[in-house]
Amino acid sequence: MNHDNENLELPQELQDALFGLGDLAAPSELDQRVAMSLMGQEKAPDELWSRVQPELCEIATTHSVLSAATPSPSHGGRLLSFPTWVASVAPVRLAAAAALLLFVGVSFIVMRSNANNATSTQDLLAQASTIRAEQAALRDQYRARVFAQKVTPSQLSPTARGLASSLGATTPATRGQAL
Amino acid sequence: MFRLSRFSVSLAVLISATLVSCLPVEQGAQTGPSSLSQSSQGGFGTNQSIAAGEWSLPSVVYPEQENLRVERHLGVLNSAGRMTWQHEALHADGAGEFRLDLLGVALDNPMGFSLPSDIQFAAFDRRQRYLVSFRDLHFGNSLRVRQNYEWHEEFGVTTVAGVLCDRYSATSRFGFGAVEFVIAADTRLLMGWSLRDTEGQITMTSTTVSLDWAPDHTGIAWSTPAAPNQAYTGSAADIATLGFEPTPARYIPQGFATSEERMVLVETIFPDILNLHLDVLDDGLRTLFFAQQRNITRGGGPGQSTGTGQLAGARYSDLGGIRVVEGLFDGREIFIVAPLPTDELMAMLGSLFD
Numbered sequence: 001m002n003h004d005n006e007n008l009e010l011p012q013e014l015q016d017a018l019f020g021l022g023d024l025a026a027p028s029e030l031d032q033r034v035a036m037s038l039m040g041q042e043k044a045p046d047e048l049w050s051r052v053q054p055e056l057c058e059i060a061t062t063h064s065v066l067s068a069a070t071p072s073p074s075h076g077g078r079l080l081s082f083p084t085w086v087a088s089v090a091p092v093r094l095a096a097a098a099a100l101l102l103f104v105g106v107s108f109i110v111m112r113s114n115a116n117n118a119t120s121t122q123d124l125l126a127q128a129s130t131i132r133a134e135q136a137a138l139r140d141q142y143r144a145r146v147f148a149q150k151v152t153p154s155q156l157s158p159t160a161r162g163l164a165s166s167l168g169a170t171t172p173a174t175r176g177q178a179l
Numbered sequence: 180m181f182r183l184s185r186f187s188v189s190l191a192v193l194i195s196a197t198l199v200s201c202l203p204v205e206q207g208a209q210t211g212p213s214s215l216s217q218s219s220q221g222g223f224g225t226n227q228s229i230a231a232g233e234w235s236l237p238s239v240v241y242p243e244q245e246n247l248r249v250e251r252h253l254g255v256l257n258s259a260g261r262m263t264w265q266h267e268a269l270h271a272d273g274a275g276e277f278r279l280d281l282l283g284v285a286l287d288n289p290m291g292f293s294l295p296s297d298i299q300f301a302a303f304d305r306r307q308r309y310l311v312s313f314r315d316l317h318f319g320n321s322l323r324v325r326q327n328y329e330w331h332e333e334f335g336v337t338t339v340a341g342v343l344c345d346r347y348s349a350t351s352r353f354g355f356g357a358v359e360f361v362i363a364a365d366t367r368l369l370m371g372w373s374l375r376d377t378e379g380q381i382t383m384t385s386t387t388v389s390l391d392w393a394p395d396h397t398g399i400a401w402s403t404p405a406a407p408n409q410a411y412t413g414s415a416a417d418i419a420t421l422g423f424e425p426t427p428a429r430y431i432p433q434g435f436a437t438s439e440e441r442m443v444l445v446e447t448i449f450p451d452i453l454n455l456h457l458d459v460l461d462d463g464l465r466t467l468f469f470a471q472q473r474n475i476t477r478g479g480g481p482g483q484s485t486g487t488g489q490l491a492g493a494r495y496s497d498l499g500g501i502r503v504v505e506g507l508f509d510g511r512e513i514f515i516v517a518p519l520p521t522d523e524l525m526a527m528l529g530s531l532f533d
Contacts, residue, residue, distance in 0.1 A: 115410065146506070151496050169503075
């Protein structure tokens with residue numbers, strides 16, 4: 001399997017646009033969904049985008065207003081700072097662009113991560129499967145050592161009944177149950 | 180094909196870092212499920228479920244931690260496969276004191292409760308601290324909970340005792356069954372829970388039926404331990420107190436780990452019942468008791484040892500959802516009790532000796 005990243009690269013226009021995003025923070029739900037996708041837990045629902053879009057727009061608008069109000073240092077040395085041209089764009093358009101780019105960027109990362117992690121995930125699953133098999137074998141090995149007689153609850157010792165009752169089991173109560 | 184440049188790697192890392200920095204950490208553990216709940220109510224309105232984030236568990240407070248009085252119905256599957264019901268009242272002062280009383284008992288359905296017998300009442304009274312601590316559901320170590328259970332938040336809300344509640348379920352990753360929770364949406368009070376076995380059958384369930392946030396605790400005698408207990412440290416003094424050195428199990432059901440190791444000093448209350456070494460294990464939601472006691476209660480007395488490294492007289496029973504395995508080993512009684520398949524408990528017993 002090829003584990004390297006050579007087959008994946010952000011398109012140039014996306015790179016340029018992402019540079020212009022500044023330090024926008026993603027809405028929390030988008031955060032969670034992306035993280036879940038990264039962990040392979042849950043695919044984001046189709047309507048997620050329509051729900052987070054207004055929040056993204058709001059964040060982007062707020063950010064652009066703040067950026068315009070606060071003179072920022074030269075962005076030459078900062079990878080994620082607002083270029084000058086960004087502040088000149090109408091806030092709504094910026095918001096939409098930022099949201100779109102962020103979403104595309106996130107999707108790309110998820111896609112890239114999934115591609116890169118496909119093998120390692122399979123490895124992990126294989127390891128987990130091996131561990132479970134080993135655990136099951138160990139259980140069977142130890143289980144086979146015990147020859148036990150099935151009894152009714154009332155035939156158990158008072159201490160055993162007391163312990164079971166303390167975990168919620170209903171058992172015949174006797175004097176010996178100190179627990 | 181695109182070729183990945185150092186730039187795009189940096190960019191991806193930076194964006195990932197930005198996203199990760201936004202992930203809820205401690206605060207998120209409190210707010211994550213709620214935000215999911217809000218979106219679920221507004222966006223779907225179906226009964227499907229989604230996986231909750233790995234990093235967040237539902238925030239919850241337990242009734243015994245608050246100043247309140249709750250009444251609840253608790254159903255327990257018995258060994259005959261029928262559901263026995265208890266009507267219980269819990270008083271708690273919010274400062275650590277509580278009392279759990281048995282008000283009534285019923286069979287098959289939580290209606291038509293009759294008064295408990297004196298024996299039932301006394302047994303319940305003696306055991307109330309254990310019931311609150313070990314029977315009632317609690318989230319254990321959060322890492323263990325997340326490792327061992329897959330979490331879901333159910334869409335929509337439900338009403339319990341007039342309180343709007345969120346619903347959650349957690350399914351064991353190791354096939355030990357599921358646990359369901361009902362948590363008040365505003366106060367995060369645990370209002371109910373159910374335990375399902377490996378076949379999906381409910382083996383124990385608890386539902387709050389009334390809730391009083393301004394309780395009158397007048398005349399309440401707060402719960403006290405039925406027998407003194409203290410942490411087991413493995414010291415010579417502890418070994419002398421027990422009369423033996425506990426043997427560790429080499430097999431433990433997957434996902435379980437010790438949460439408490441204590442000595443229950445029963446002899447101080449009942450001179451003819453010996454002190455007990457109690458290892459409490461859990462997988463984050465389910466509790467397992469692994470107890471050892473010098474043997475005089477079975478087999479004729481302390482002089483009748485089974486011999487070194489030998490197991491004798493093993494027996495087991497299924498008490499509805501709770502399974503029990505006990506046996507004589509090395510002059511000791513061994514007890515393993517848990518809501519787990521019997522084979523898991525047998526294997527644990529079998530791992531005590533070579």
